[in-house]
Amino acid sequence: MPITFGIIGTNWITDSWISAAQKSRQWELYAVYSRKQEQAKTFGAKYGCSNTYDSLEKFFSDDGMQAVYIASPNGLHYVQAKQALKAKKHVLLEKPATSTPEELDDLFQLAKEQGIFLIEAYRHIQEANYKVLQRIVNEEKRLGPIYGASFTYASYSSRYTNVLNGETPNIFSLDYSGGSLVDIGVYPVTFAIALFGEPKSQTYTPYICRTGVDAGGVIILRYEGFGVQINHSKSYNSSAPCEVYGEQGTITINGTTDISAIKHFNPHTKHTEELAGPYKTVEKPNVNMEEEAVEFARILNEKDGSAAAELERISRIVIKVNTDLRRQNGILYPADKQ
Incomplete structure (x- = not known):
């Protein structure tokens, strides 16, 4: 059975993900979230999806959704992914997953506690x-x-x-x-x-x-x-x-x-x-994005912890390196000051 997923972020990269997910035959678009209900409906209609939300609380409480693909602005990733994980939804999180290594640590720990997967979506x-x-x-x-x-x-x-x-x-x-x-x-x-x-x-x-x-x-x-x-x-x-x-x-x-x-x-x-x-x-x-759609579905369906752990290892190194590069040059986000 295809994995049912919801999306946060109604932009071109989300279109790419949905197209790839459908081609893979491993995923089924189940729900769409947007801050504006009308925008959620318009986006969902392109794919025949009628489950649309302008409330994240209601979106994540929908039991028909197994996973969520998050492609919102970078600064929102951490809060939205944390809410998804608490609702026991698998999370495919567009890069960069979070603003800081500390936020990423928190999300991976929560995913492990919930017994679900968090994967940073590096398609390449x-x-x-x-x-x-x-x-x-x-x-x-x-x-x-x-x-x-x-x-x-x-x-x-x-x-x-x-x-x-x-x-x-x-x-x-x-x-x-x-x-x-x-x-x-x-x-x-x-x-x-x-x-x-x-x-x-x-x-x-x-x-x-x-x-x-x-x-x-x-x-x-x-x-x-x-x-x-x-x-x-x-x-x-x-x-x-x-x-x-x-x-x-x-x-x-x-x-x-x-x-x-x-x-x-x-x-x-x-x-x-x-x-x-x-x-x-x-x-x-x-x-x-078709190859990542196939691989991510395989990881979830087979509960392949070793493959997920390797992707986690890469994600942790990348954010560690990039955060150091930013901070060397005084490029500081609100999350860096907390």
Whole structure:
């Protein structure tokens, strides 16, 4: 039987999740929450869902809902996820899961006490081709000793235009735990951590915009014997590929999300080999979330605690690293001051 789920957040990423969930045949949209009932009804009608709420208390008390997908503004994640867990609903929480490590600790502890799952929805590390990359780097050790890596994710946000016009959109607001690092930078940071593990240390040189958050910047993650450079931004575009360098060559990836190309150049043979498998194309503006939908459903259905624990481990490292990077540069959220 499909897992019945509700959604908080009626935006494009929620459309992507619902589309992927339906394609997987593992999930069934059961309920929609919005602060405005009319908006909840309009959104639900697109998917034939008539269970709509403008009250979180009533939403979470609906016994027909087994899980909830939360894609609200970052600063609301902790409170809403905690309410969901107390109601014994499995939680799929869009990145960044919380504003601080302390909040994330609290949620994971509560999930364990309730006997349910909390999963941070990092779609890109569930992609089939990301798992190919993990295998060839870590299991096959195709590159031999690693010398370094460079990962980029920079995409101009239309909401940055709002910032330039004197406005403060949620994603560029300190009050809503915004900024490029937690919105876009988190992708290459997670990409690196899921590939190489926890760095020994990290530094960040951000560009701080008018609203007090970072609009982009350069991160250095230091590992034993090598470093990873990360360039991310919501204030400009970059088409630079991502690369991993090793004794046995260079692997070039087309990006940190939606991976369709993984090329290994061997400097000894001068041969380039394509290693990527088939890529799931998704109609824009949606993004590929089907592989994570399948995996998350499997974890819940099989009660796979070991797989959930590995995702928890990655989430804990990512928020630890990102929080340190923010605090190094005085990017402080309300949750940091509590």
